Amino acid sequence: MTQPPVSGESSGDCWRRIGVAGDRSCAELERHVHCRNCPVYAEAAQRNLQRPVEPDYRATWARELARPEPPPAATDAAAMVFRIGAEWLAVPVALAVTVAPPAPVHRLPHRSGGALLGVVNVGGRVLPAVSLAALLGIDTAGAPAPAGRHSFERLLVLGLRGQRVAVPVAEMHGILRHASAAMRAPAATLGHLPAALVAGMIAGGAVEAGLLDAAMLESEVLGLLR
Numbered sequence: 001m002t003q004p005p006v007s008g009e010s011s012g013d014c015w016r017r018i019g020v021a022g023d024r025s026c027a028e029l030e031r032h033v034h035c036r037n038c039p040v041y042a043e044a045a046q047r048n049l050q051r052p053v054e055p056d057y058r059a060t061w062a063r064e065l066a067r068p069e070p071p072p073a074a075t076d077a078a079a080m081v082f083r084i085g086a087e088w089l090a091v092p093v094a095l096a097v098t099v100a101p102p103a104p105v106h107r108l109p110h111r112s113g114g115a116l117l118g119v120v121n122v123g124g125r126v127l128p129a130v131s132l133a134a135l136l137g138i139d140t141a142g143a144p145a146p147a148g149r150h151s152f153e154r155l156l157v158l159g160l161r162g163q164r165v166a167v168p169v170a171e172m173h174g175i176l177r178h179a180s181a182a183m184r185a186p187a188a189t190l191g192h193l194p195a196a197l198v199a200g201m202i203a204g205g206a207v208e209a210g211l212l213d214a215a216m217l218e219s220e221v222l223g224l225l226r
Contacts, residue, residue, distance in 0.1 A: 015041055077180050079202060081173035081209045082156055084133050085140040087190065088209040090202060093175055095214060097157040097164060098122075105129045105168075116224045120166050122157055127166045129155075130221055136193045146171065160218040163225065176209065178202040186210055 015035035018026040032038045079090035100122045107118040115134040119126050133140050151171040158165050183200035190198055190210045197220065199213040 013044075015044075073179055073182070075177040075179050078175055078177045079209070079211055080156070081176045081204075081207060082154075082169040083151075083171040083173070084136075084169055085138040086144065087136075087138055087193075088173070088207055089132070089136075090176065090209040090211045091158065091217065092211075092214050095158045095160065095217075097159045099172055100155040100157060100166070102153045102155060102168065114224070117168075120155065122155060122166050125164070127157065127164050128225055129166045129168065130224060132167050132169075135220060135224075136197065138193070140170070158221075160221055163222060165221055165225075173207055173209075176202060176204040176207065178204060183211065 014022075014026065015038075016022050018024070019029065019035040019038075019041075021035075026035075028038055028040075029035075035041045078093040080093050080096035081088060081090045083089070103120050103122065105118045105120045108116070111118070115131045117129040117131050120129040121127075132138070154169050154172050155166045156169050156172070158167060183202055185200060186193070186198045187201055187208065187210065190201075193210065196216050197212055199211045202209055202211050
């Protein structure tokens with residue numbers, strides 16, 4: 001039976017020839033079980049790590065590491081980002097008062113079937129509950145569940161000209177700081193929303209959201225309460 005080279009001899013790639021990646025004829029496998037437990041394999045790894053670095057490789061990385069990092073993007077605005085159905089939306093953070101757990105909504109007589117859902121108790125205070133999904137025409141029935149993470153429904157309380165309203169949302173992302181100058185035109189997926197309500201698209205990390213125009217949102221929501 002072929003024996004692996006002993007310590008100090010050239011091992012080549014014995015683990016590929018007679019080891020676990022080869023024909024498994026190495027007698028040392030009975031003792032070490034796997035080549036990674038063998039000192040010959042460990043010595044080969046050390047030689048690989050200690051091999052001389054090619055001048056071109058060293059020069060390439062020296063140039064790469066010497067390059068100055070780009071300055072961080074300046075941010076001059078912040079928004080509260082949330083999801084309704086499959087759409088990520090945002091409102092200026094100045095409108096966001098608090099976030100609360102879901103609570104039963106009590107319908108109002110003769111005011112059902114629209115964006116005004118009814119009233120809801122948030123921290124002992126009765127607030128109007130408004131459906132942004134109904135107001136914006138977002139279909140929440142066929143929204144896919146987020147993959148790879150847990151999501152929790154919440155009530156986002158907005159302060160609109162002194163009037164607080166509770167908005168049910170499927171998921172909260174949190175505060176996103178962004179640059180106003182970097183805001184882009186609304187994405188195609190938001191094309192069905194009322195054009196005046198979407199100021200533009202903001203992005204941060206893996207999240208891209210449609211920022212709702214504060215003045216138009218206030219006008220639309222408060223119009224429901226009259």
